[in-house]
Amino acid sequence: MGTVLAKEPQAPREFGTTSHNRTDQKREDYRKDYEHSAYYDQERDALPRKPTLDEPKPVNLQRVRARVDKVHIDGLVRTKDDIVKAQVTEMFKAKDFQDVIVRAHKVRGKLDALGCFGNIGVYIDTSKGSDATPEGVEVTFTVSEMKRIMGGINTMVGNNEGSIIIGARAPNIFGRGERLQMEYSYGNKSSTNVSVSAVKPFVDSWLHKVLTASVFSTTNDLPWSGYKQCDTGFLLDLALNRGGTGTLKHNLQYEGTYRNISASKQVTFRVREQSGPSLKSALRYIGCIDKRDSLIFPTTGSLIQFTTEVAGLGGNIGFIKNEFVMQSNWSPHEFATFQLGFQSGLLQGISNDMQISICDNFFLGGPLNLRGFDMRGCGPRCEGNSIGGDVYWALALHLYTPLPFRPGRNSFGDLFRLHGFINGGNLTNCSFKFDRDLTENLKIFTNNVRCTTGAGIAMKLGNVARVELNLIMPLLFVRSDVLQQFQLGIGLQYL
Amino acid sequence: MPDVLLSDTIAMELGAQEPWPQPIKLYQPYEVEQILLPDNANCLAVQAYLKMCGLEFQIEPRSNAEYMSPSGRVPFIQCGAFLVSEFDPIVSFISSKGSSLSGELGATDKADMRAYISLVNNVLVNAEQYVCWVDQATLISVTKPRHGSVYPWPLNHLLNWQKQNQITKKLNVLGWYNKSLDEVFGEVKNCCTALAERLEGKTYFFGDEPTELDALVYGHIHALTTTPFLPSVCGMSATIGRFQQLIEHCRLVNTLYFKKESDISVGQVYLHDTMSQDSFCNSTGSLESLFPLTEDSFAMLKANEKNDSLEETCHLDLKEFVIG
Numbered sequence A: 001m002g003t004v005l006a007k008e009p010q011a012p013r014e015f016g017t018t019s020h021n022r023t024d025q026k027r028e029d030y031r032k033d034y035e036h037s038a039y040y041d042q043e044r045d046a047l048p049r050k051p052t053l054d055e056p057k058p059v060n061l062q063r064v065r066a067r068v069d070k071v072h073i074d075g076l077v078r079t080k081d082d083i084v085k086a087q088v089t090e091m092f093k094a095k096d097f098q099d100v101i102v103r104a105h106k107v108r109g110k111l112d113a114l115g116c117f118g119n120i121g122v123y124i125d126t127s128k129g130s131d132a133t134p135e136g137v138e139v140t141f142t143v144s145e146m147k148r149i150m151g152g153i154n155t156m157v158g159n160n161e162g163s164i165i166i167g168a169r170a171p172n173i174f175g176r177g178e179r180l181q182m183e184y185s186y187g188n189k190s191s192t193n194v195s196v197s198a199v200k201p202f203v204d205s206w207l208h209k210v211l212t213a214s215v216f217s218t219t220n221d222l223p224w225s226g227y228k229q230c231d232t233g234f235l236l237d238l239a240l241n242r243g244g245t246g247t248l249k250h251n252l253q254y255e256g257t258y259r260n261i262s263a264s265k266q267v268t269f270r271v272r273e274q275s276g277p278s279l280k281s282a283l284r285y286i287g288c289i290d291k292r293d294s295l296i297f298p299t300t301g302s303l304i305q306f307t308t309e310v311a312g313l314g315g316n317i318g319f320i321k322n323e324f325v326m327q328s329n330w331s332p333h334e335f336a337t338f339q340l341g342f343q344s345g346l347l348q349g350i351s352n353d354m355q356i357s358i359c360d361n362f363f364l365g366g367p368l369n370l371r372g373f374d375m376r377g378c379g380p381r382c383e384g385n386s387i388g389g390d391v392y393w394a395l396a397l398h399l400y401t402p403l404p405f406r407p408g409r410n411s412f413g414d415l416f417r418l419h420g421f422i423n424g425g426n427l428t429n430c431s432f433k434f435d436r437d438l439t440e441n442l443k444i445f446t447n448n449v450r451c452t453t454g455a456g457i458a459m460k461l462g463n464v465a466r467v468e469l470n471l472i473m474p475l476l477f478v479r480s481d482v483l484q485q486f487q488l489g490i491g492l493q494y495l
Numbered sequence B: 001m002p003d004v005l006l007s008d009t010i011a012m013e014l015g016a017q018e019p020w021p022q023p024i025k026l027y028q029p030y031e032v033e034q035i036l037l038p039d040n041a042n043c044l045a046v047q048a049y050l051k052m053c054g055l056e057f058q059i060e061p062r063s064n065a066e067y068m069s070p071s072g073r074v075p076f077i078q079c080g081a082f083l084v085s086e087f088d089p090i091v092s093f094i095s096s097k098g099s100s101l102s103g104e105l106g107a108t109d110k111a112d113m114r115a116y117i118s119l120v121n122n123v124l125v126n127a128e129q130y131v132c133w134v135d136q137a138t139l140i141s142v143t144k145p146r147h148g149s150v151y152p153w154p155l156n157h158l159l160n161w162q163k164q165n166q167i168t169k170k171l172n173v174l175g176w177y178n179k180s181l182d183e184v185f186g187e188v189k190n191c192c193t194a195l196a197e198r199l200e201g202k203t204y205f206f207g208d209e210p211t212e213l214d215a216l217v218y219g220h221i222h223a224l225t226t227t228p229f230l231p232s233v234c235g236m237s238a239t240i241g242r243f244q245q246l247i248e249h250c251r252l253v254n255t256l257y258f259k260k261e262s263d264i265s266v267g268q269v270y271l272h273d274t275m276s277q278d279s280f281c282n283s284t285g286s287l288e289s290l291f292p293l294t295e296d297s298f299a300m301l302k303a304n305e306k307n308d309s310l311e312e313t314c315h316l317d318l319k320e321f322v323i324g
Helices: A020-032 A040-046 A081-093 A096-111 A438-445 B003-018 B038-052 B087-096 B109-132 B136-147 B157-176 B181-199 B213-225 B235-241 B244-258 B277-285 B295-306 B311-324
Strands: A067-074 A117-126 A135-145 A150-158 A161-170 A179-187 A192-202 A208-224 A227-242 A248-263 A276-290 A301-311 A319-334 A336-349 A391-401 A416-428 A450-461 A464-476 A486-491 B023-027 B057-061 B076-080 B082-085
Touching: A040 A227, A067 A081, A081 B038, A227 B023, A276 B157, A391 A438, A416 A438, B003 B109, B023 B038, B038 B057, B038 B087, B038 B109, B038 B213, B038 B244, B076 B087, B082 B087, B087 B213, B109 B136, B109 B157, B109 B181, B109 B213, B136 B157, B181 B235, B181 B244, B213 B244, B235 B244
Parallel strands: A067 A135, B023 B057
Antiparallel strands: A117 A135, A150 A161, A161 A179, A179 A192, A192 A208, A208 A227, A227 A248, A248 A276, A276 A301, A301 A319, A319 A336, A336 A391, A391 A416, A416 A450, A450 A464, A464 A486, B023 B076, B076 B082
């Protein structure tokens, strides 16, 4: 932060009368650019100001001592006081004016994370009245609560498929952030997804806990493997996060799913013999550290994510599955960002009584996965159908640059990046055993390694999804792999 | 995809020219703990047919055989790259390969055979489904535990419920769901009368050589006579037991093709309290348990004897099937 321009503190203003019409303007500014932490500038612009003759002098805000006397929350209707109080208490710990601003920003994020409020505005004013201290400030959060029931229709892209989503939700049902949401999506590849979930946040302590219970039903067609999968299940998720906005996140999940696999007509017998219903009952832990500065085109920071899943607590599916995802970013120059992505996974059976279905296996390949291969185009195959494997790794090194000559700079043009990449990986079915020789196990890094290189253009969509158009040249591959030279990929996750 | 049918036809034609891929694999549910009466009858019929054709085959029991099958019904055979399910398609597939049992029959006999096959498929199969899925006592103490035996809780209840709905819907459409047990036994009796009449004095239905009809009838009669029924539906085996020709025919096929001692016992009645899952499985092979007919079944027999005009209706039925 350092030094920013500040207004003279000796000009107190009547809050709530003159500035009301300016509130909206401030919110607009704020929303447009709220990723930037230079936040005081807008605050200053938004507040009414007397024309001053002399130039404003730079003031070091850290030297301006401040004490928060009061925190007002405007606009609470059905939200209970206790959860809001728990979010704003840290305002009172502020020592100087910069601290006040930083904490106000943080508290705003926390209030936003409650999912109860549509817009949240922040006012900081000097404290007045009989019990005001000399350095006192009053902070006012203006919130507007969401309606009882909200709904919408939107489109989404994910996993190389576009879909339309019809959703409805009832936020903040009992006043403590509880919500119920329903979602129905229909994809262009005849996949459907229905889910109903109830969310209950516990936000009153330093550790934020969010409990989610959901019932879902999804149908997916997987022509690369020659089967259609219908899942109906129940998911209980407990998300733990320090302070609500921390970088370290834990998720503990229980999933009970009834899966039905129906084989398509011309499919290999290896896939056909796995058709039929199965019941997976699994516990899952996801640990995630995300320090990246953006989800889609990060320039610095890294992401580490572990997933461990143990299936076999009831049901007839039993396995232990471990997955590791890593991404690291480095920008040596304004126009160049290196990104290294790594993924790996290991699937082990736990007993002979418990099966592992084809839908539990790992698959590799796809325009946002191992580029240069068709969806599920890499790894073990049987008569043209991908049957997946139980151990895999994939590595990708990207070099991103902005568009040459920067057309549409700071606006439309920032949605695009050029990238060159080299990626490699391997997927096998080696019924991993730990008592065997280590060199035997490490053969996955030496034998049949696939590698491709290429370049293309990437675009971000709404800061959640990305689109890539790539031209790829294969370097190392195996005869049975399905290669593609041009690939268009749309998705949420990428390697 | 407009060319699926065409490519299927081509594949079928090409397949017809290929030599026999040996051995044929026959997929069916687990016989001891899982299979139900209608499926068991169909599996036995296909096995008998393959044996009559002199084809080597290998039985592959799979708990998900029903879901693996291309048509959703058991049994199905894997013959090289081909998967063929259910009795009729298997018969036509095998005859396309050149070994047919009904090749020498005249046109009238062939038409008759088709009619009798439809009769069996329309009466005996539905009656078996009825006994398994509509009769409450059988449904609760036999069908549900067996059908759900290969799935974990709570999936077994869900799948039982789904299957029950599916069968009930089908029987409702066919007009069988609202029948009483006596009416069902009456239908079975009609069917058996027609079959026994055709068989009268001959070894097989069409002369001295077996045909697919013999295989099909064997499958059903064998399944119906060897399955121990609950007291509420023991009238089924009693009804069949009165057709001595059919029992003899079944015994003959059994000894000739299955090289087994005949274990057909008529009119087995198991008392409800002594019956358990195990006794069910073990008792199918026992000869000792020849119980006398119960009072209920005697009453039934008397009731059935009153209907002397059954044969005529049966002939009418047959004509309808020929036309159909």
